[in-house]
Amino acid sequence: MFEQLGLIGCGLMGGSFALAMKRAGLVRRVVGYSKSPSTTERARQLGVIDVEAPSALLAVSGADLVLLAVPVAATESTLKAIRHLINPDVLIMDVGSTKRDVVDAARRVLKKDVGVFVPCHPATGREVSGVENADADLYTGRQVVLTPIERTRTVQLEQAEALWRGLGCPVVRMSPETHDAAFAAISHLPHLLAFALMNAITSQEQGSQFLSLAGPGFRDFSRIAASDSEMWRDILIANREELSAQLGHFQRELGVLQKVIDGGQSEDLQRLIARASLTRANWRLASGASD
Amino acid sequence: MFEQLGLIGCGLMGGSFALAMKRAGLVRRVVGYSKSPSTTERARQLGVIDVEAPSALLAVSGADLVLLAVPVAATESTLKAIRHLINPDVLIMDVGSTKRDVVDAARRVLKKDVGVFVPCHPATGREVSGVENADADLYTGRQVVLTPIERTRTVQLEQAEALWRGLGCPVVRMSPETHDAAFAAISHLPHLLAFALMNAITSQEQGSQFLSLAGPGFRDFSRIAASDSEMWRDILIANREELSAQLGHFQRELGVLQKVIDGGQSEDLQRLIARASLTRANWRLASGASD
Structure with a gap:
């Protein structure tokens, strides 16, 4: 007390x-x-x-x-x-x-x-x-x-x-270091990606039409893009080193996916998606999230 | 009937x-x-x-x-x-x-x-x-x-x-063409990003520890990563051209964000985040989504 x-x-x-x-x-x-x-x-x-x-x-x-x-x-x-x-x-x-x-x-x-x-x-x-x-x-x-x-x-x-x-x-x-790396991976990078996605859509002439078709998957994925700009400005700049490291990991994995998609490599692509899907499913079970 | x-x-x-x-x-x-x-x-x-x-x-x-x-x-x-x-x-x-x-x-x-x-x-x-x-x-x-x-x-x-x-x-x-561009932007690209993020986390030694800290923002953002690998393999390959075009838009916006973060340009960063946040808020109102 x-x-x-x-x-x-x-x-x-x-x-x-x-x-x-x-x-x-x-x-x-x-x-x-x-x-x-x-x-x-x-x-x-x-x-x-x-x-x-x-x-x-x-x-x-x-x-x-x-x-x-x-x-x-x-x-x-x-x-x-x-x-x-x-x-x-x-x-x-x-x-x-x-x-x-x-x-x-x-x-x-x-x-x-x-x-x-x-x-x-x-x-x-x-x-x-x-x-x-x-x-x-x-x-x-x-x-x-x-x-x-x-x-x-x-x-x-x-x-x-x-x-x-x-x-x-x-x-x-x-440790503060582990904390910052972890939150760069599970929070700061997802926010950055959501911000970039919204801006990428808005930057296109047909952006409004595209958005009018968006459904529940988009709603969930983009929810964090609605976050407060002042708070997130500070977080992203304060943690820019770890964020940059996590962005590096992300770009490598995105590049691998892109390569197999462009090459039409069905089996490899399915394996990579299944890996992501399994990680998400296991996380859900471990975290007790409902879905 | x-x-x-x-x-x-x-x-x-x-x-x-x-x-x-x-x-x-x-x-x-x-x-x-x-x-x-x-x-x-x-x-x-x-x-x-x-x-x-x-x-x-x-x-x-x-x-x-x-x-x-x-x-x-x-x-x-x-x-x-x-x-x-x-x-x-x-x-x-x-x-x-x-x-x-x-x-x-x-x-x-x-x-x-x-x-x-x-x-x-x-x-x-x-x-x-x-x-x-x-x-x-x-x-x-x-x-x-x-x-x-x-x-x-x-x-x-x-x-x-x-x-x-x-x-x-x-x-x-x-038209089929407009449809495919729109869904590349609002659905296929978000799925690809969610898959890449999950794989980027798993590829790191501390990945499991990172995931153990993830909360509701991550849950929503990553929900689509749990999607069926066979179905999404087909979609991403079938629509690879439009997906690649949308990925180009996304990478440009991500690059702009990254540049202002690395440069510590607070005002520019806040403006870019506010733009994303506003787009998301307007979409929510227009779509009738609860949040």
């Missing part, structure tokens, strides 16, 4: 975290700050936060738990804004989709205090954003990846782990 | 068509044939067809409506097998996902009788196959594309259109 959550960023991710923590009885009071005063006010009106703070620093004042729920590119400046009120007993977490850049920023800014910061990535999200869409169930059942470094303090790490489990989240730990 | 449907191919597509036609009261009797005798038998046991035919030719005998529900690559041989029983009053349709190759096969085999053949593509499907999964609702509400050629007989074309509307399907007409 925490006494006071200092919430920096009262959007979808931050707001949902505050609601979930309160519902689970894991926090007594939430003091919130958003860059836009109207967002902070709205968060209070909606009961997502209890008190509006006029600055990030004041949101942290008196908090035993701090959540940074800001775009990953704003992590460093946010940490700078609050570092003067950090004490060794506070737990600071983030919810960013990339981890190496966040860890690097934390090392640079927090220096000897970096141990109180536990880098977190809850694997959740929505195509909508904003505090109006905050939902106490956004995190329920979603996997949370913790990427502690050698200087991370054990007590904070264990607090963080217990907290996420208390919200109903399975927790895994891995 | 048709007297007798000759169904060639009693799998998911053919079986669902038979069930839908019977439920709508649009056909009196269904005579079915599948390459595998056990499939034909199973279709009869399940009540999908009324009578088993020992050959494609005998399934067509006495039919005033014939549906080819075979892999697109088998269209030509199937038409050859039945051409001796084709009369000017029968309506022959297919349900293939590509149309230029089907139309070419029909011209070659049916010659002066090609007018009785109405090429159809109902935009539906499932990741499962087989007569056991046949569903009277598979076609309900799904768009059907008809790709008549100049020799297609008006009477058959209008019969086909009325029939699909009778099953609750909006019907559109276009």
Whole structure:
């Protein structure tokens, strides 16, 4: 049980975290700050936060738990804004989709205090954003990846782990590097491909006609293309090295497929598709997804 | 109302068509044939067809409506097998996902009788196959594309259109060429990308670990990768020219995205993502998809 959550960023991710923590009885009071005063006010009106703070620093004042729920590119400046009120007993977490850049920023800014910061990535999200869409169930059942470094303090790490489990989240730990490679493969690259596909269709004169014929397969495949452009701009740039490596793997496999298609090599093509199909089917079984 | 449907191919597509036609009261009797005798038998046991035919030719005998529900690559041989029983009053349709190759096969085999053949593509499907999964609702509400050629007989074309509307399907007409370009863009290319992504992940040592972290975005994006390898082998090869053209458009847009990511050009990247996001959002509104 925490006494006071200092919430920096009262959007979808931050707001949902505050609601979930309160519902689970894991926090007594939430003091919130958003860059836009109207967002902070709205968060209070909606009961997502209890008190509006006029600055990030004041949101942290008196908090035993701090959540940074800001775009990953704003992590460093946010940490700078609050570092003067950090004490060794506070737990600071983030919810960013990339981890190496966040860890690097934390090392640079927090220096000897970096141990109180536990880098977190809850694997959740929505195509909508904003505090109006905050939902106490956004995190329920979603996997949370913790990427502690050698200087991370054990007590904070264990607090963080217990907290996420208390919200109903399975927790895994891995290095920031492995995290970034994994999410480049399973999330950032798929987003990039979906963006490129949409733009490729729009760039054609007949694009609108093509789209008018699209059905459920296209709907599912392209759903992530509707994601927030500011958030994804930051993620793709922050993780560009791993993304580029994953794009390399992808282009190699695409090239192999293209070659057998152009050559009319039926058997080889069927084998390659069957391999993809089997991987997807096994993933579905392992992940417990309904389809 | 048709007297007798000759169904060639009693799998998911053919079986669902038979069930839908019977439920709508649009056909009196269904005579079915599948390459595998056990499939034909199973279709009869399940009540999908009324009578088993020992050959494609005998399934067509006495039919005033014939549906080819075979892999697109088998269209030509199937038409050859039945051409001796084709009369000017029968309506022959297919349900293939590509149309230029089907139309070419029909011209070659049916010659002066090609007018009785109405090429159809109902935009539906499932990741499962087989007569056991046949569903009277598979076609309900799904768009059907008809790709008549100049020799297609008006009477058959209008019969086909009325029939699909009778099953609750909006019907559109276009040329086989436009159809193939459109479906390369909105269906065949997305499948190819999903196959390549799955194979790119599997090809890496840490692939299984990566997959264990994948969430709902990945689930939706990769769902089409679970598709049937035989069916998709045929589609991708049959439509390789249009697919290659669409892949060209895609690679250009992907290259543009990659360039601005590598260059850290935040504003340009956000603009490109916003363009994709807006296209997807507009498509959702226009298509009536829930998300």
